[in-house]
Amino acid sequence: MNALEIENVSKRFGDFCAVRNLSFRIPRGTIYGLLGPNGAGKTTTIRMVMNILIPDEGGIKVLDRRMDEAMKAHVGYLPEDRGLYPKMKVGEMMLFLAEIKGMTKVKAKPAIDRWLERLELGEWRGKKVEALSKGMQQKIQFIVTVLHEPDLIILDEPFAGLDPLNVKLIKDIMLEFRDKGKTIIFSTHRMEQVEMICDNICLLNKARMVLEGSLQEIKKRYGKNTVVLDYEGDGGFVKDLPEVVKVDDYGRSMEIKLRDKADPQSLLRSLVGRVRVHRFEIQEPSLNAIFIDNVGADHEKDTSGH
Amino acid sequence: MRKILAVIKREYLQIVRTKGFIIGTVLGPVAMAALIFIPMLIAMASGGEKKTVGVIDTTGEIFADLDQKLDYKMSDGSRRYTLSQVAPGSDIAAQRNGLSRKVLAKKLSAYIFIPADILTGGAAEYAALNVSDFDEVKRLNEALNAVVIEKRLKKEGLDPAKVAQYTRRVGLKTIKVTERGEQEDVGGTFVIAYVLVLILYMTLFFYGSIIMRGVIEEKSSRVVEVVLSSLRPFELMAGKILGIAAVGLTQYAIWALFGMAASRYGGMLAAGAVPGASGFKMATIPPYIFVYFVVFFILGYFLYSVLFATIGSMVNSEKEAQQLLFPISMLLVVPMLMMMLVLKSPSGSTSVVLSLIPFFAPILMLMRICVLLPPFSQIAASIGILILTIILLIWVAAKIYRVGILMYGKRPNIGEIVKWIRYK
Numbered sequence: 001m002n003a004l005e006i007e008n009v010s011k012r013f014g015d016f017c018a019v020r021n022l023s024f025r026i027p028r029g030t031i032y033g034l035l036g037p038n039g040a041g042k043t044t045t046i047r048m049v050m051n052i053l054i055p056d057e058g059g060i061k062v063l064d065r066r067m068d069e070a071m072k073a074h075v076g077y078l079p080e081d082r083g084l085y086p087k088m089k090v091g092e093m094m095l096f097l098a099e100i101k102g103m104t105k106v107k108a109k110p111a112i113d114r115w116l117e118r119l120e121l122g123e124w125r126g127k128k129v130e131a132l133s134k135g136m137q138q139k140i141q142f143i144v145t146v147l148h149e150p151d152l153i154i155l156d157e158p159f160a161g162l163d164p165l166n167v168k169l170i171k172d173i174m175l176e177f178r179d180k181g182k183t184i185i186f187s188t189h190r191m192e193q194v195e196m197i198c199d200n201i202c203l204l205n206k207a208r209m210v211l212e213g214s215l216q217e218i219k220k221r222y223g224k225n226t227v228v229l230d231y232e233g234d235g236g237f238v239k240d241l242p243e244v245v246k247v248d249d250y251g252r253s254m255e256i257k258l259r260d261k262a263d264p265q266s267l268l269r270s271l272v273g274r275v276r277v278h279r280f281e282i283q284e285p286s287l288n289a290i291f292i293d294n295v296g297a298d299h300e301k302d303t304s305g306h
Numbered sequence: 307m308r309k310i311l312a313v314i315k316r317e318y319l320q321i322v323r324t325k326g327f328i329i330g331t332v333l334g335p336v337a338m339a340a341l342i343f344i345p346m347l348i349a350m351a352s353g354g355e356k357k358t359v360g361v362i363d364t365t366g367e368i369f370a371d372l373d374q375k376l377d378y379k380m381s382d383g384s385r386r387y388t389l390s391q392v393a394p395g396s397d398i399a400a401q402r403n404g405l406s407r408k409v410l411a412k413k414l415s416a417y418i419f420i421p422a423d424i425l426t427g428g429a430a431e432y433a434a435l436n437v438s439d440f441d442e443v444k445r446l447n448e449a450l451n452a453v454v455i456e457k458r459l460k461k462e463g464l465d466p467a468k469v470a471q472y473t474r475r476v477g478l479k480t481i482k483v484t485e486r487g488e489q490e491d492v493g494g495t496f497v498i499a500y501v502l503v504l505i506l507y508m509t510l511f512f513y514g515s516i517i518m519r520g521v522i523e524e525k526s527s528r529v530v531e532v533v534l535s536s537l538r539p540f541e542l543m544a545g546k547i548l549g550i551a552a553v554g555l556t557q558y559a560i561w562a563l564f565g566m567a568a569s570r571y572g573g574m575l576a577a578g579a580v581p582g583a584s585g586f587k588m589a590t591i592p593p594y595i596f597v598y599f600v601v602f603f604i605l606g607y608f609l610y611s612v613l614f615a616t617i618g619s620m621v622n623s624e625k626e627a628q629q630l631l632f633p634i635s636m637l638l639v640v641p642m643l644m645m646m647l648v649l650k651s652p653s654g655s656t657s658v659v660l661s662l663i664p665f666f667a668p669i670l671m672l673m674r675i676c677v678l679l680p681p682f683s684q685i686a687a688s689i690g691i692l693i694l695t696i697i698l699l700i701w702v703a704a705k706i707y708r709v710g711i712l713m714y715g716k717r718p719n720i721g722e723i724v725k726w727i728r729y730k
Binding site: 013014047050052069072073075076077078079081082083084085086087088096097099100101102141144 | 308309312313315316320523524527528529530531532533534535536537538712714725729
């Protein structure tokens with residue numbers, strides 16, 4: 001059973017192609033990372049899933065049914081361009097957003113109270129939305145996304161603007177939903193979050209899918225050709241070593257991609273004596289590196305072309 | 307449908323609760339009534355103040371009659387005007403100077419100078435601190451006028467009473483010919499037409515702007531995408547327009563109650579306050595005018611609110627909207643400018659054609675209905691054309707709106723908008 005099936009979907013705006021021949025499936029009860037650089041087609045894809053935009057070609061099935069207006073009640077969507085009614089009172093606005101999802105007043109009111117209490121916003125119910133801090137508005141936004149207990153939840157950068165405590169709060173709720181069999185599409189630019197939470201991912205670039213599948217498998221496909229190095233000293237020479245293809249240097253730590261069949265031991269030998277090595281670990285590449293690997297080269301080509 | 311109802315409810319409550327609405331709806335007519343009635347009530351309650359007026363009568367034959375004519379009473383029955391005669395001395399200028407000083411010192415309210423040649427055409431003079439109290443000046447002038455004319459007539463050996471009878475003005479009553487027979491028109495037709503059309507014009511503009519502002523607010527606060535994840539753009543637009551329509555009808559209903567109260571008690575008040583006003587008849591407005599008024603308000607409202615909503619969806623801020631609003635304002639202003647033309651010849655071919663153009667129809671057809679009920683076929687035609695235009699407009703506008711509310715950044719040009727309409 002799939003929560004979402006996208007089959008050969010394309011969407012054009014005039015001459016611009018936003019999504020080209022996209023296909024993927026999301027099994028129920030999983031968290032799916034929808035990734036890609038800005039302008040890759042993520043928002044257009046999500047809007048088509050939400051029936052806000054209609055695909056030019058292809059089909060979309062949500063919860064094993066063709067997506068239509070009635071299905072909107074089973075989906076919750078937290079857009080990246082988030083927004084609330086600033087002049088409305090928190091409780092009234094939440095009730096309105098619940099009602100247009102098809103909830104009755106009787107069902108919505110206790111649910112709103114419960115969620116506000118849980119996210120420590122109970123006393124703000126009667127205040128105007130604009131009086132709330134950004135973080136509080138963000139939590140309200142999250143509540144109205146899941147208030148009607150949707151089976152498919154789409155979260156676009158749900159952690160933006162939240163402090164670590166609130167990030168943990170929301171993340172725990174996400175995992176709770178997954179354990180209850182709900183499906184979550186999680187879109188973000190923070191790869192370390194994806195690595196922690198997602199079961200499967202899809203990477204879009206320039207309207208096309210460049211990677212898809214289980215996170216573990218994708219990583220395995222890349223093989224153990226990556227070295228993570230924590231160091232002290234001047235590591236500028238590393239990128240010129242013969243074993244090395246690519247380096248992401250963060251100053252005190254670097255991710256080094258090795259040439260095929262290169263021996264990590266010889267790299268270690270070259271390092272010792274020139275920098276202080278605190279950690280030297282051979283592992284699968286980080287999702288960050290995979291992302292940059294798939295998208296970065298393309299982007300550099302693009303920017304140099306201009 | 308439940309979703310549209312939720313939107314309607316939200317829009318309605320959001321507007322009806324604002325201070326602007328309460329002030330405009332409730333305090334507006336109250337303030338207007340207050341402006342009209344409070345001065346009347348004050349005038350009625352105080353009945354003016356007592357005045358002592360000095361009179362230099364150089365003819366010596368006017369004062370006694372004038373004193374008799376100026377017989378205005380205070381509410382307690384005492385005389386309002388006390389005239390004190392000042393015998394003309396040899397140095398009139400110095401005498402007048404003295405009176406002026408008395409007026410300045412408030413010992414006299416005013417003084418009147420009657421020249422020797424008043425019977426042969428000279429003008430009297432009235433000197434006071436405040437000479438802009440028209441009622442008072444008029445009262446004194448009329449009294450003096452009557453006295454002088456009487457004197458002139460008597461000099462020629464004529465009987466003033468008879469002359470007054472012979473020279474009485476001839477009246478010219480205006481009779482409005484309608485299918486239901488002749489009705490005396492008390493000059494109300496024009497006023498009613500004007501007031502109704504003005505209300506229509508203002509409310510169309512007002513509610514249109516509210517809708518536009520609402521769309522822009524949803525867009526700029528980015529809440530629109532959240533809302534669209536629950537309902538169709540068309541449902542959002544429809545709910546908005548219907549919700550604000552309900553606000554408008556609420557406002558009209560409240561105003562109508564005020565109006566009914568005003569016409570019932572206002573006439574009585576006016577009659578009490580101004581002697582002679584009891585003869586003033588409140589114009590009776592045929593009920594069909596109200597029916598058409600509501601019909602054309604609703605149709606005009608749909609036509610214009612769709613335009614306003616579309617503009618709201620195309621722009622990012624109210625400032626940007628101003629430029630796009632200009633052509634729409636023109637569509638509303640032009641019929642207001644054509645009003646005189648239609649009033650003069652309500653069934654002329656120009657009026658007929660203008661009142662069939664859908665964007666002018668609400669104002670001009672209503673105008674025509676007020677002044678001279680056109681054949682029903684013409685009214686039906688204009689309503690039919692309006693409805694067709696509204697349907698066509700909604701069809702196009704929904705397509706623009708759908709794309710526009712999710713577009714940020716540069717304002718689209720016409721080419722882009724045509725592209726939007728073509729999107730699937």
